[in-house]
Amino acid sequence: MRITHARIIVCCPGRNLVTLKLETDQGLYGIGDATLNGREQAVVAYLEEHVVPALIGRDAHNIEDIWQFLYRGAYWRRGPVTMSAIGAVDMALWDLKAKAAGMPLYQLLGGKSRDRIMVYGHATGRDIDGCLEEVERHVEAGYRAVRVQCGIPGIATTYGVAKRAGERYEPADADLPAEHVWDTAKYLNFVPKLFEAVRERFGDGLHLLHDVHHRLTPIEAARLGKLAEPYHLFWLEDCVPAENQSAFRLIRQHTTTPLAVGEVFNSIHDCRELIESQSIDYIRATLTHAGGISHVRRIAQLAELYHVRTGFHGPTDLSPVCMGAALHFDSWVPNFGIQEYMPHSEETEAVFPHAYRFEDGHFTPGEVPGHGVDIDEQLAAKFPYRRASLPVNRLEDGTLWHW
Numbered sequence: 001m002r003i004t005h006a007r008i009i010v011c012c013p014g015r016n017l018v019t020l021k022l023e024t025d026q027g028l029y030g031i032g033d034a035t036l037n038g039r040e041q042a043v044v045a046y047l048e049e050h051v052v053p054a055l056i057g058r059d060a061h062n063i064e065d066i067w068q069f070l071y072r073g074a075y076w077r078r079g080p081v082t083m084s085a086i087g088a089v090d091m092a093l094w095d096l097k098a099k100a101a102g103m104p105l106y107q108l109l110g111g112k113s114r115d116r117i118m119v120y121g122h123a124t125g126r127d128i129d130g131c132l133e134e135v136e137r138h139v140e141a142g143y144r145a146v147r148v149q150c151g152i153p154g155i156a157t158t159y160g161v162a163k164r165a166g167e168r169y170e171p172a173d174a175d176l177p178a179e180h181v182w183d184t185a186k187y188l189n190f191v192p193k194l195f196e197a198v199r200e201r202f203g204d205g206l207h208l209l210h211d212v213h214h215r216l217t218p219i220e221a222a223r224l225g226k227l228a229e230p231y232h233l234f235w236l237e238d239c240v241p242a243e244n245q246s247a248f249r250l251i252r253q254h255t256t257t258p259l260a261v262g263e264v265f266n267s268i269h270d271c272r273e274l275i276e277s278q279s280i281d282y283i284r285a286t287l288t289h290a291g292g293i294s295h296v297r298r299i300a301q302l303a304e305l306y307h308v309r310t311g312f313h314g315p316t317d318l319s320p321v322c323m324g325a326a327l328h329f330d331s332w333v334p335n336f337g338i339q340e341y342m343p344h345s346e347e348t349e350a351v352f353p354h355a356y357r358f359e360d361g362h363f364t365p366g367e368v369p370g371h372g373v374d375i376d377e378q379l380a381a382k383f384p385y386r387r388a389s390l391p392v393n394r395l396e397d398g399t400l401w402h403w
């Protein structure tokens, strides 16, 4: 099954999404997601100039060899741009192989380890009451797990909070980076009250998650972990930036709150120490940004040895293609934890017809051959690319901080 054509489709049905389509001499095609939010065109150029020309004529069945060719062969290993490009190729090749076998992708990975995939949704509010209403809405829709993010009194904009009630939170919302202001003291004094209010109203049964979005120092994260213990979070996410993997050892010494990290990771080397030192509980590196199924499978299998479970990143800046492939992976992976889910816009759903379905707080990946997600190229062409940037964060005195 030779690769004959490769196309990169960039569209913006509400947000920018990059899709790789590989066609073969057997008439089958495979699709991969190459979206790197706010840096989309860097991956497009990498694919167009350095990857696609080298793929034409290769046997699409040799997934591992193509992976090694693109990774080792590049000499310049790792990094989000390279690994997103490799991730898209790998995802498209697995899609092709499963289509050629006439099987849903999870079958090729080893079959199902579970009947359905638990997801967590995002409840956001400008204040605690607004956030509780959104939690309520999720509970009524069947969610078993909800991530809560809330406006912080005294801070004008807060990570993860939608502009208006009931709307989605979309981070890349400006042509050039918007500037937000951050204050750790205000945040730390406030956020335990949010957890307390959720537990008071919804009891202990709901899985409760929270994303710190890399804003604390290790000792501050340790304090938050301790403060959160009475509310038994499912996880505390990205409590510190994780370039320094040993920072998590310090946090771990102080708290039993489960820790999740890894949405910005792109390689097993970004999390090897975190996993081997048992400093985390959930690894969030996902298929698009971490080199596709072939590489994330290695991460998950290392993690399994150390009781670390998966909790894939799944916001709307990953396309339905990544979501579909991730749900097949989630169906198989023995050490599954949870899957993030933010509903895509109606336009995005129409551009990417898919077999996966939501019911009662869970997803099923569908039974069609491949990963079950397609792209309507004619419709995609109606939504041209628009530059959109993620914000930056400054402390109140103007110091640039982590976003």
Ligand SMILES: O=C(O)[C@H](O)[C@@H](O)[C@H](O)[C@H](O)CO
Pocket: 037, 171, 211, 213, 263, 313, 314, 315, 317, 340, 390
């Ligand atoms: O947990 C999450 O879903 C993430 O933190 C996202 O909200 C990121 O901010 C976004 O993916 C950046 O592009």
Ligand SMILES: [Mg+2]
Pocket: 211, 213, 237, 238, 263
């Ligand atoms: Mg996050």
